Amino acid sequence: MPVTLQELAEAAGVSVATVSRALSKSSHRVKDATQQRIMALAQERGYRPNLMARGLRTEQSFTIGMIVDNIISPFTPTIIRGIQDHLAEHHYFSIITNGDSDPDVENEVMHRLISRSIDGIIFVEPWMRGRSPVLDVEHKPYVVVHRLLGGTARHMVMVDDQYGAHIAVEHLLNLGHRTIGFINGPRGWESAVNRLIGYRFGLAEHGIAYAPALVRDGDWELESGYAATVALMLLPERPTAIFAANDLMALGAIYAAQDAGLQVPRDLAVVGYDDRELARLSRPTITTVTLPCYEMGRAAATMLLQLLGPGAAEDAAMAIQGTLIVRQSSGAPEGHRRLVS
Amino acid sequence: MPVTLQELAEAAGVSVATVSRALSKSSHRVKDATQQRIMALAQERGYRPNLMARGLRTEQSFTIGMIVDNIISPFTPTIIRGIQDHLAEHHYFSIITNGDSDPDVENEVMHRLISRSIDGIIFVEPWMRGRSPVLDVEHKPYVVVHRLLGGTARHMVMVDDQYGAHIAVEHLLNLGHRTIGFINGPRGWESAVNRLIGYRFGLAEHGIAYAPALVRDGDWELESGYAATVALMLLPERPTAIFAANDLMALGAIYAAQDAGLQVPRDLAVVGYDDRELARLSRPTITTVTLPCYEMGRAAATMLLQLLGPGAAEDAAMAIQGTLIVRQSSGAPEGHRRLVS
């Protein structure tokens, strides 16, 4: 049977109140001698507070809920890890549940989490529209990470997609490319919109006119990258480089180029996005922009714990920047000097 | 403020005990009329039981702990998903923590989980040796999934690696191969030992003598698969097929073959293990044996909930079988992925 405060109190010859005070940094002070004695005793008997009892009393569980869309999805585990590492440093634990792309499931799960007296919630790629009336009413703070389909949340952490697309395109421009195809994600995705902005901004900076024909909408899958590349190769002014909005489509682009007898990067440079494992394994390896999942997770956890602390809860939206990882698939095109590594 | 039993009791004009009984299937019966009235009232006011309070009383939290080695690892999320899906069906939640390949961390985390009154624990690829004195003393049941470094646990769910290796080799034998190289994992890994047994058993079944020279130890990484293949190709009796103990090394084998001017599968057939994403993306796509992570997770959760229920807790060890996925690398006639839609 686990050791309780009462047992400690009897053994030390004091009251439970004193033991409680000695073990937690309470406002009331305890005489140093007794404090030492009690702490030694607790150590010796292996006392561990019953957190359910404490939570019942203090209305604080040191547990937060996480509603992820699906834990089996490429970026989610890394985001979770970022969250958990920060939580662990503050002695918080997390209960993770899947929302399964269903607002009803998310809603039900939210209630069940509240039922467990969690202190707050982090939504990872949720399907709800950014505001949760339920949580607002219950005064449970929440933070949204990575994706938000419409609406805005008061507290959120996103990727800086404009920046990411910008550095990708800039890399190709610095290599001397002037005709750069862009295989984007499907219309309607926030990240697709922002990556297009970043792409256009990069071109504009270098005084290159935007040509809509160079932009194709993929669906994030390899096949769509392949098809888009085939189409781009048929253009009168053939692109010498392609920026794909994710690594999967970039790999499709590479396969299409190879099937057309082109060599990557010699005949066609390719840059991806996400830095998935495949970008390190493919031949050639793929130059890509990292999705800063771990950092986003950490940022979200930091934000939530701040909300849990004292002080005003101001609205906050963070955008985390990825970095460019240069690999084999991008290279200086023939006749051009490599300007930046 | 959340609705409590007491509020419901006052509103219904009965005692809290009656409300409690009406809402939970207690052994004591409540008059149908009052029961209906109370349930309607609870529904109307959105009553949700405070699970911390209930847990404090019943010593049951309907929460289990999960200690995974690292949530960012290829198989873990799928195992977790399997566990969570089964738990959800029984209204259990799970608290997931990382053990980080460190028995001390695992131990500390275990204590902190107990402190939260979890009902049981599932270890996913743990570093502890199979038995936890702490949990045994606390009478907290636990199940180990997927990997166990030495020792045995009373309750565990593993992969049937002998079977997996067997069907892989059998596939190659059925294709007519007689000299089959085997790139295994490092010595000392349980799964490497078992996969070797499966390999040898497959050969023996077809009356083929075991040739130690055909077996190489890799370290699970792509490069080791590459190096092993280069070595195997130099043998006097060159293998016409290679079975690699994971997909990464299989990809290394394919690259080595390609660099040697050989075509896969025409000149060398390759079979992997795990069915990672890369097996579907590489060129050629890789024939492989699935690691039944989801099923293992489900089995583990089932086992644990059984332990939590009434009845004797017999020791149990399950081995789950994967299946063979035939793709291009072993010469599947119609295993080609469609690239253009």
Next chain:
DNA sequence: GTGAAAGCGCTAACAT
């Protein structure tokens, strides 16, 4: 500086 006592929301043994 320490103790006594109340109570968080719930269930279960004991009454009626």
Next chain:
DNA sequence: ATGTTAGCGCTTTCAC
């Protein structure tokens, strides 16, 4: 069939 009561382990006034 329902009410009364005790208590799970803890924190926190309120006394002294």
